[in-house]
Amino acid sequence: MKIYYNSRCSKCRISKNLLESKKQDFETINYLDNVPKKEELEKLCDMLKINPVGLLRKKESKYKELVKELGAPTDELALNWMVSHPILIERPIVVKGNKAVIARPAEKVLELL
Numbered sequence: 001m002k003i004y005y006n007s008r009c010s011k012c013r014i015s016k017n018l019l020e021s022k023k024q025d026f027e028t029i030n031y032l033d034n035v036p037k038k039e040e041l042e043k044l045c046d047m048l049k050i051n052p053v054g055l056l057r058k059k060e061s062k063y064k065e066l067v068k069e070l071g072a073p074t075d076e077l078a079l080n081w082m083v084s085h086p087i088l089i090e091r092p093i094v095v096k097g098n099k100a101v102i103a104r105p106a107e108k109v110l111e112l113l
Contacts, residue, residue: 001026001061004036004044004093004105010091015103020112024065028088035086038079044093047100052078055090092109 003019005028007014009018019026029036036044045052053074056063062085067073073081080088092103105111 002029002095003027003091004031004091004095005030006030006032006091009091011104011106014106015092015094015109018103018106020067024113031091033088033090034085036089036095038083041079041089044095044100047095048093048100048102051075052082055082055087057090062089 001019001024003012003016003026005016007013007030041052041055045055046077048055051072056073056078062082066081066085067091070077090102090104092106094101094109094112099112101108101111
């Protein structure tokens with residue numbers, strides 16, 4: 001298992017604690033420091049069954065700034081934005097095998113167990 005994690009995010013901390021409480025082995029990926037490549041984001045979107053625009057954090061100020069400057073993103077543009085500005089990636093993402101969930105609420109992690 002993997003969790004795409006931001007230590008400042010309470011939902012990430014809750015999800016990580018839930019995995020630990022269920023005695024799951026998992027890799028923690030701090031995606032702000034280890035930014036996923038475009039191909040990895042595409043694979044995550046496939047596992048999540050969403051398009052790249054659906055993986056964007058639309059309440060982030062950076063998102064609003066980019067939309068104001070460049071207009072609404074296409075899927076291709078969304079991928080580029082997330083690679084350039086990983087704060088825009090929705091979180092936490094938990095992966096097990098070829099399945100993934102956005103753990104909002106954290107209990108969504110249980111779908112993978």
